[in-house]
Amino acid sequence: MAMIRNYLKIAWRNLRRNKVYSLINILGLSLGLSCAMLILLYVKDEVSFDMFHENVNNIYRVTQEKTINGKLHKNGNSGYLQGPRFKQNVAGIESFVRIQGGAEDIKKDGAIYSQKVLRVDSTFFSIFSFPLLEGNPKTCLKNPNSIIVSEDFAEKQFGRLNVYGETVMIRQDSIFTPFKVTAIAKNSPQNSSIQFDVLLPFKVSVEDANNDLNWYSYFLNTFVVLNPYSDKTDIEEQMQAFYEKDASGAFKSMIERYGGGQDATMGSYLLQPYSTLHLDTERPAQNGLSNAGNPMYSYILSGIALFVLIIACINFINLTIARSIKRAKEIGIRKVVGGDRKQLIIQFLGESFLLCFMAFAMAIIVVLLVLPVFNELSNKALSFSYLLDFRLILAYLGLFLFTALSAGFYPALVLSKYNPVEILYSRFNIGGKNYLQRFLVVLQFSLASFLIIATFTIYRQFNYLTNADLGYDDSNIISISKGYISKDKAKLFKNELLTDVNIVSVAPNNVGHLWTMAKLANEEEINFSYAVIDESYFPELKIPIVKGRNFSPDHPMDASKNIMVNQAFVEKANWENPIGQTVNFFYNQNEIYQVIGVIKDYHFLSLNQKIEPQLFTMISNISFDNFDIKIKPNSATQSLKHIEESFKKIFPLSPYSYVFKDDVNKEAYQAEAKWRKILLFGALLTIFISCIGLFGLTVLSSEKRTKEIGIRKVLGASVSDVMNILSLDFLKLVAIALAIAIPIAWMASNTWLENYPYRIDIGWKMFVITATLVVIIALITVAFQAIKTALANPINSLRNE
Amino acid sequence: MIKITDLEKYYRTEEVQTIALNKLSFEVKEGEFVAVMGPSGCGKSTLLNILGLLDDPDNGSFIFNGIEVSGFNERKRANLRKHNIGFVFQSFNLIDELTVFENVELPLIYTGVKPSERKKRVHEVLEKMQIMHRRKHFPQQLSGGQQQRVAVARAVVNNPKLILADEPTGNLDSSNGNEVMDLLTALNEQGTTIVMVTHSEHDAKFSHRIIRMLDGEKVTENVLV
Numbered sequence A: 001m002a003m004i005r006n007y008l009k010i011a012w013r014n015l016r017r018n019k020v021y022s023l024i025n026i027l028g029l030s031l032g033l034s035c036a037m038l039i040l041l042y043v044k045d046e047v048s049f050d051m052f053h054e055n056v057n058n059i060y061r062v063t064q065e066k067t068i069n070g071k072l073h074k075n076g077n078s079g080y081l082q083g084p085r086f087k088q089n090v091a092g093i094e095s096f097v098r099i100q101g102g103a104e105d106i107k108k109d110g111a112i113y114s115q116k117v118l119r120v121d122s123t124f125f126s127i128f129s130f131p132l133l134e135g136n137p138k139t140c141l142k143n144p145n146s147i148i149v150s151e152d153f154a155e156k157q158f159g160r161l162n163v164y165g166e167t168v169m170i171r172q173d174s175i176f177t178p179f180k181v182t183a184i185a186k187n188s189p190q191n192s193s194i195q196f197d198v199l200l201p202f203k204v205s206v207e208d209a210n211n212d213l214n215w216y217s218y219f220l221n222t223f224v225v226l227n228p229y230s231d232k233t234d235i236e237e238q239m240q241a242f243y244e245k246d247a248s249g250a251f252k253s254m255i256e257r258y259g260g261g262q263d264a265t266m267g268s269y270l271l272q273p274y275s276t277l278h279l280d281t282e283r284p285a286q287n288g289l290s291n292a293g294n295p296m297y298s299y300i301l302s303g304i305a306l307f308v309l310i311i312a313c314i315n316f317i318n319l320t321i322a323r324s325i326k327r328a329k330e331i332g333i334r335k336v337v338g339g340d341r342k343q344l345i346i347q348f349l350g351e352s353f354l355l356c357f358m359a360f361a362m363a364i365i366v367v368l369l370v371l372p373v374f375n376e377l378s379n380k381a382l383s384f385s386y387l388l389d390f391r392l393i394l395a396y397l398g399l400f401l402f403t404a405l406s407a408g409f410y411p412a413l414v415l416s417k418y419n420p421v422e423i424l425y426s427r428f429n430i431g432g433k434n435y436l437q438r439f440l441v442v443l444q445f446s447l448a449s450f451l452i453i454a455t456f457t458i459y460r461q462f463n464y465l466t467n468a469d470l471g472y473d474d475s476n477i478i479s480i481s482k483g484y485i486s487k488d489k490a491k492l493f494k495n496e497l498l499t500d501v502n503i504v505s506v507a508p509n510n511v512g513h514l515w516t517m518a519k520l521a522n523e524e525e526i527n528f529s530y531a532v533i534d535e536s537y538f539p540e541l542k543i544p545i546v547k548g549r550n551f552s553p554d555h556p557m558d559a560s561k562n563i564m565v566n567q568a569f570v571e572k573a574n575w576e577n578p579i580g581q582t583v584n585f586f587y588n589q590n591e592i593y594q595v596i597g598v599i600k601d602y603h604f605l606s607l608n609q610k611i612e613p614q615l616f617t618m619i620s621n622i623s624f625d626n627f628d629i630k631i632k633p634n635s636a637t638q639s640l641k642h643i644e645e646s647f648k649k650i651f652p653l654s655p656y657s658y659v660f661k662d663d664v665n666k667e668a669y670q671a672e673a674k675w676r677k678i679l680l681f682g683a684l685l686t687i688f689i690s691c692i693g694l695f696g697l698t699v700l701s702s703e704k705r706t707k708e709i710g711i712r713k714v715l716g717a718s719v720s721d722v723m724n725i726l727s728l729d730f731l732k733l734v735a736i737a738l739a740i741a742i743p744i745a746w747m748a749s750n751t752w753l754e755n756y757p758y759r760i761d762i763g764w765k766m767f768v769i770t771a772t773l774v775v776i777i778a779l780i781t782v783a784f785q786a787i788k789t790a791l792a793n794p795i796n797s798l799r800n801e
Numbered sequence B: 001m002i003k004i005t006d007l008e009k010y011y012r013t014e015e016v017q018t019i020a021l022n023k024l025s026f027e028v029k030e031g032e033f034v035a036v037m038g039p040s041g042c043g044k045s046t047l048l049n050i051l052g053l054l055d056d057p058d059n060g061s062f063i064f065n066g067i068e069v070s071g072f073n074e075r076k077r078a079n080l081r082k083h084n085i086g087f088v089f090q091s092f093n094l095i096d097e098l099t100v101f102e103n104v105e106l107p108l109i110y111t112g113v114k115p116s117e118r119k120k121r122v123h124e125v126l127e128k129m130q131i132m133h134r135r136k137h138f139p140q141q142l143s144g145g146q147q148q149r150v151a152v153a154r155a156v157v158n159n160p161k162l163i164l165a166d167e168p169t170g171n172l173d174s175s176n177g178n179e180v181m182d183l184l185t186a187l188n189e190q191g192t193t194i195v196m197v198t199h200s201e202h203d204a205k206f207s208h209r210i211i212r213m214l215d216g217e218k219v220t221e222n223v224l225v
């Protein structure tokens, strides 16, 4: 006990006496630790996603895999039939729930607004564990006119929480119908793939429920609960066998209608554990599920955390050892008066624990302070209470022990080994080669340089994605979406809009038809997306026509038998002369369409995807669902007023909302923009911690060499000579670090960029900039102390000895 | 109390091998006060470190209190040392981060003495060394003579049987030096065995016997009375 008090006393006095050293150690370590803590929190949240459901280990999503043209397509969605039919015919499936996303028009005090809703089967609350404030989880979804609302929705709609039994007016077809609130649910936890404000009972017509063709529509998510004693593979086999039998007729008629090629297969049904859904990038959470995650971010973050922590630990080790030279005397004396090695090891480990503990306490404060910013950046809602999780606390304790031990053990071993005779008779050679210290400095700066280059790469790539030219002009375009607008209504609306001088042009469209198949003249099949547009579309978006002509009202055939395609389509079809080529599409009913024009490729999908073949038609039997309205610059206020009036006039019962197209595009890369910030921050932090470490080393090394430098100066060394002595050594190490880090970073960057079809070139400039940056920063760090030492009066340092 | 026979110690560096002690033999009886003298580099400090169990001889025998201790491992040596031997150095060697009181208390902590007992004993010895009023100061705040008195206090606080002093007056002026010599003599009179290395014939006169060395070997022994 007394011994420990004595150690603590010494440790504390040492801390106070060596302020620079202590500050650097504690600051660096606490930054490293808070980084690691935040990221632990983030990763824990990611891997614990959806894990709060009591039954989570038995809940699976019904998914499908299919090989088309040699390429494996994975599909996480399903339709009306999969749930009920599998449950009825496969032993081991105990229940199912379908979740379909959508929006409903809700009336509140005479105003109509659009509300996102989920339609779910009545088993919803017995399968998932979403707590209810009020209402019966078993029966609340039984009545088709019931509505379950969240706390947030209740507050918004009624201004209070006790709304059980109240009615909400929801439009069904064209009539507003009362729905009765049968339950109030707590707001969905943030780490849930299912987020809802409003739940409505699932709706399916008798015809749809009995139509076998519905095996082949995928627009919702089906979850099943397996008997805990059943075998997943066995159930998948049963499902597959049943599907092949039950859907064989439907499959045949599908092939007849849509084609499908010789090697068309029925595909196979599989079960995906619910717990793995959040981080699945191949079958992302959609159609009613939200918060799709990406494990890449967890990896990047964990990488940063690890780097920062390692660097902080290296600082700790290096500084402790470097400073130990000043403490050699104390160690020698302790040995002379009877301390043995074990006691000394305990003492130095104890000091390391004390420092770590202080760093740890500071780290917790830092985490609490930056948590809101971190949430904002990482799109999470992590809170303090979240920190108090049992396993997380264990993880933090582990982190603490790991840091304290790894940072303290080596110095403790080294220090306790000093020979007291050598120390006390000043025969102790404190210069030494310090290979370990050099190695650690190299390692530290290699990690930092790697991180800088990686950050540069990711930053530039994300920047590119955020600012890339999409191939069309999205400025001054207001988009209005409204489902199922017939061609006639569209014309009416368009003409109404164009009565205002501020409206430049109006382009109704429906571009949401992805992945269709058609036959070319030579019987070859081709996959593509198609869009229904009118003649204003390309001019309005400034998409150039590279061959042939645009659609025109002057050509009656344009509205029926003529089509346009993009360059990717021409390439895929292998046409030398695209104009006049024919395509046989739409349900294989032998309707032949003729190509009249080719447009330049533009990014109609995300920049993360390659531009695929695209086909444009004006045929009248497909409705529009969106209007892109080009307005004069700086006329938004007047234009929006006119647009709203026109909308209310033509579609009086529909909710009105609008977005600016360039905002939407920007938002699409919001995640990237945020991650850009996080990474930049991480890299700056790493460099900062590395530099304070280097600074500390220079301080200690110049302290250690004050006598030598004093003597050199007395003998005539100039300031720059002394600077060289002090800084050259470190700069050499930084140069070695760069030589190691650059090739590795180059390879890693390349590998990462392969994920993106549209990407930046790495180029040599980035490496030059990084190298210069690192050297300059290191030079400034080292030079600061070196100059101070070099300018000091040698008499002072010599007299001290 | 001490009996060394044919003690040898070499120092090997990359190029040369130095013989620091060459077949050195002598004996020190309990209660004796012995001075070791000789030119610089003849091996006096080396000898003292071996006697103090800080260092291991390369050859020869060293019997301490009837036990052969050459070849003891570090833990055993540390254990023997902390109960039996006190050190005084030319350069004081106090821990700068600890106060006078704490410096003197340190050996008692390592031998596991209870706090109340520790306080009593530290106060006693500080009183005896006339440094009590400075007990809360740090070493840098003391004069050389005061620091050496603290070092002597630390060396004797555990009531060791043997005190080894390596040029204890080397850094002190003559009056401070004499004070320290008086302290050592007083301790010797109370029964503590003392081996002291010195360059000063004046200081050597305080001892009972002078061992003179040259190049690691004993040359003469003068017994003073």
Ligand SMILES: Nc1ncnc2c1ncn2[C@@H]1O[C@H](COP(=O)(O)OP(=O)(O)OP(=O)(O)O)[C@@H](O)[C@H]1O
Pocket (backbone or CB within 6 Å): A422, A427, B011, B012, B013, B018, B019, B020, B039, B040, B041, B042, B043, B044, B045, B046, B047
């Ligand atoms: N660690 C060491 N490495 C190499 N040689 C050493 C070492 N320690 C001592 N020596 C050599 O051993 C010899 C004896 O040294 P020692 O310190 O015992 O002499 P000393 O008699 O105490 O001298 P002084 O009166 O100057 O203190 C010297 O020649 C010295 O150079």
Ligand SMILES: [Mg+2]
Pocket (backbone or CB within 6 Å): B044, B045, B046
């Ligand atoms: Mg000596």
